[in-house]
Amino acid sequence: MGVTAQLDTICPQGGSLCEVSEREEVRLRLLNFILRSLGGRSEKVSPIPGVAFHRWTEPSPPLSCVMPPSVCMIVQGSKRVILGEESYVYDETSFLVTSVDLPLVVQVMEASEARPYVGMTLELNPEILAQLIIDDKIPSSAKGDNRRGIAVDSLGLPLLRALSRLLELEDEPESVSALAPVFHTEILYRLMQTKPGPRIRQIGAMGSHHHQISGAIKWIKEHLNERLSVPELAQRTGMSSTTLHQHFKALTALSPLQFQKRLRLNEARRLMMVEHVDAATAAFRVGYESPSQFSREYRRLFGAPPRQDIKDATLPEPSSNGRG
Numbered sequence: 080m081g082v083t084a085q086l087d088t089i090c091p092q093g094g095s096l097c098e099v100s101e102r103e104e105v106r107l108r109l110l111n112f113i114l115r116s117l118g119g120r121s122e123k124v125s126p127i128p129g130v131a132f133h134r135w136t137e138p139s140p141p142l143s144c145v146m147p148p149s150v151c152m153i154v155q156g157s158k159r160v161i162l163g164e165e166s167y168v169y170d171e172t173s174f175l176v177t178s179v180d181l182p183l184v185v186q187v188m189e190a191s192e193a194r195p196y197v198g199m200t201l202e203l204n205p206e207i208l209a210q211l212i213i214d215d216k217i218p219s220s221a222k223g224d225n226r227r228g229i230a231v232d233s234l235g236l237p238l239l240r241a242l243s244r245l246l247e248l249e250d251e252p253e254s255v256s257a258l259a260p261v262f263h264t265e266i267l268y269r270l271m272q273t274k275p276g277p278r279i280r281q282i283g284a285m286g287s288h289h290h291q292i293s294g295a296i297k298w299i300k301e302h303l304n305e306r307l308s309v310p311e312l313a314q315r316t317g318m319s320s321t322t323l324h325q326h327f328k329a330l331t332a333l334s335p336l337q338f339q340k341r342l343r344l345n346e347a348r349r350l351m352m353v354e355h356v357d358a359a360t361a362a363f364r365v366g367y368e369s370p371s372q373f374s375r376e377y378r379r380l381f382g383a384p385p386r387q388d389i390k391d392a393t394l395p396e397p398s399s400n401g402r403g
Contacts, residue, residue, distance in 0.1 A: 138187050149203060152234065216268070245263065304343075304365055348381065
């Protein structure tokens with residue numbers, strides 16, 4: 080008797096027990112699918128737009144990365160994510176979502192050769208979300224705290240099914256262009272039914288404070304090596320300096336200057352690890368004028384001075400830095 084038939088026998092009239100059983104069935108199917116897709120690799124960018132798979136066979140050290148608006152799901156293992164002074168932990172029963180680009184510190188907590196950590200990320204498509212808003216097809220959301228641009232919530236069966244439908248399109252490459260946008264739309268719809276739903280909705284809402292802060296973040300990223308003037312940034316986004324600072328910190332847990340510093344240090348680390356430039360060159364490229372200040376702030380964030388950190392780094396593809 081197959082798994083589905085067993086579920087029908089145990090729970091012929093449905094119910095929470097059946098939902099838990101089906102959720103576990105879908106999770107195990109996705110676990111096997113992602114491991115097969117990875118083929119022994121530690122990570123893979125899927126042919127499905129915005130999707131990446133990740134695998135770890137041991138707990139990781141804390142790793143810094145910049146996460147774009149995304150939903151992250153774990154099918155085996157657990158992970159801690161730190162934003163500023165706040166810590167978020169999620170596992171197989173939950174998901175993590177970000178609604179703006181955020182500089183995060185991530186750490187895989189549970190992983191082994193016998194039971195590797197396996198996860199995925201999907202970058203959220205703001206154009207699809209905006210179309211949902213234009214079409215007035217926004218569902219009601221569960222109540223939750225939506226101050227931050229990051230949240231963890233329970234992974235319900237409807238969202239898990241939607242994610243499964245999208246990921247399994249890898250086995251139908253001829254259908255990706257036609258069906259991936261459809262399933263992505265469903266995923267966004269399901270996400271907006273969760274507690275972080277109101278914040279996710281703001282990604283596609285023109286004129287909102289969230290949209291203005293997203294514009295400020297975009298400007299900071301595009302002018303990373305330039306001196307940041309908060310009054311000028313506020314003027315660019317159509318806000319007062321006080322309002323910008325208030326909403327920027329509410330969304331990112333960092334001030335604009337702290338945010339810029341995190342982005343600069345992450346980019347400098349990428350330059351040294353991927354493009355193999357020296358510390359002084361990396362510091363100059365991201366806007367530091369003082370090598371000693373760069374080294375001091377680098378050590379504070381990454382736990383070692385630049386040269387030692389790069390020497391100790393053993394990640395095969397450091398540009399990903401643990402997303403997923």
